[in-house]
Amino acid sequence: MNYKGILFFKNLHLVISLLIVVPTAIIYGTPSILSTNLNIEVSTIDLSNLLKAIMCLYIGISCIWLVGIIKEKYWKSATQLNILFMLTLATGRILSIIMDGIPTNGYVFGVIAELIIGLFSVYQLKKYKTVSN
Incomplete structure (x- = not known):
């Protein structure tokens, strides 16, 4: 595999995370999208404030x-942050499933995607610990 191919695969987990998390952030910070598409009503300024903080x-x-x-x-630091971010989100969703019940399909997909990306990031960290740009 050539050098550019190695870089592509080395950064794949970060690229995938960016492509998923940035649009998700914008959706979380836009109450009209939440109410129209996800059946989540943002009915207080406090909830709007919380969602915009999560967006940022x-x-x-x-x-x-x-x-x-x-x-x-x-x-390495970006990859470690990706592991922490994805696996703690997945843990929170699993905790919610246990305590609150099964959410809608989008959130079930979310926990699966977060687990896959988090574990893939662990794999990437181990695989590319000695490869440099």
Whole structure:
């Protein structure tokens, strides 16, 4: 495999995370999308504030992933953050499933995707710990 191919696969988990998390952040921060498409009513300023904070948290984390793709010296930290982000989200969703019941299909897909991306990121961290840009 050539050098560009190695870089593509090395960064694949971060790219996938960016492509999923940035649009999700925007959706979480836009109450009209939530009510129209996800049947979630944002009925208080406090809930709107919480969702916008989550939106910006997701975008901020995504910026670290982008830096990890662009600058080799940040790849490991970006990957570790990706592992933490995806697996803690999945853990929270699993906890909710146990305590609250099965959510809609979109959220079931979310927990599966977060587990896959989180575990794939662990694999990437182990596989590429010695490969550099």
